[in-house]
Amino acid sequence: DAGVTQSPTHLIKTRGQQVxxxxxxxxxxxxxxxxxxxxxxxxxxxxxxxxxxxxxRGNFPDRFSARQFPNYSxxxxxxxxxxxxxxxxxxxxxxRTYEQYFGPGTRLTVx
Amino acid sequence: xxxxxxxxxxxSVQEGDSAVIKCTYSDSASNYFPWYKQELGKRxxxxxxxxxxVGEKKDQRIAVTLNKTAKHFSLxxxxxxxxxxAVYFCAAVSSNDYKLSFGAGTTVTVRA
Numbered sequence: 250d251a252g253v254t255q256s257p258t259h260l261i262k263t264r265g266q267q268v269x270x271x272x273x274x275x276x277x278x279x280x281x282x283x284x285x286x287x288x289x290x291x292x293x294x295x296x297x298x299x300x301x302x303x304x305x306r307g308n309f310p311d312r313f314s315a316r317q318f319p320n321y322s323x324x325x326x327x328x329x330x331x332x333x334x335x336x337x338x339x340x341x342x343x344x345r346t347y348e349q350y351f352g353p354g355t356r357l358t359v360x
Numbered sequence: 361x362x363x364x365x366x367x368x369x370x371x372s373v374q375e376g377d378s379a380v381i382k383c384t385y386s387d388s389a390s391n392y393f394p395w396y397k398q399e400l401g402k403r404x405x406x407x408x409x410x411x412x413x414v415g416e417k418k419d420q421r422i423a424v425t426l427n428k429t430a431k432h433f434s435l436x437x438x439x440x441x442x443x444x445x446a447v448y449f450c451a452a453v454s455s456n457d458y459k460l461s462f463g464a465g466t467t468v469t470v471r472a
Binding site: 282291294297347348350352 | 392394396402403404405406409411449451453457458460461463464465
């Protein structure tokens with residue numbers, strides 16, 4: 250039974266560049282959420298999608314965007330990268346409203 | 361929005377002793393409270409959760425209690441083992457938005 254998968258595992262980008270992160274949820278899960286985890290802190294909510302519709306958005310600038318595809322996979326896009334965007338980006342999938350299961354994350358480093 | 365506070369930030373216990381982590385939340389609409397364990401370099405792993413219509417839940421050596429009136433919930437780990445060493449996060453989910461609001465985390469070290 251495959252868990253949540255994310256790609257790539259690690260990524261190094263330069264300030265001002267754009268990045269796309271990908272997530273595949275657990276089979277049968279229709280909800281995907283994205284979180285940013287800065288070293289030493291708890292994850293911060295960015296977006297939640299359910300049945301391909303955005304259901305929630307956290308306090309992140311418009312440089313962050315996301316979408317969910319018909320197969321329930323999801324992409325997170327970040328434009329005009331800043332040094333402060335360096336973090337672990339976690340995707341979580343949910344079968345229903347509440348329980349969320351995390352993927353291994355994408356470690357983004359902005360130089 | 362929801363604000364979750366977690367204490368203590370670090371906790372060191374002797375192997376075999378108990379560990380207790382406490383969290384408070386602010387949004388009275390929150391009705392689901394999961395706990396995650398995160399080992400170094402790994403994903404947060406859901407270890408136990410509790411809904412607002414339940415006061416206590418137990419799963420082997422871990423238990424969670426919820427006091428809705430006081431808006432606080434706690435994680436209890438009994439008979440701690442070295443493999444329990446990790447960062448533990450509490451979280452709350454509001455029925456208004458379904459997002460996880462996390463506490464700042466507790467680093468638990470179990471001394472052999």
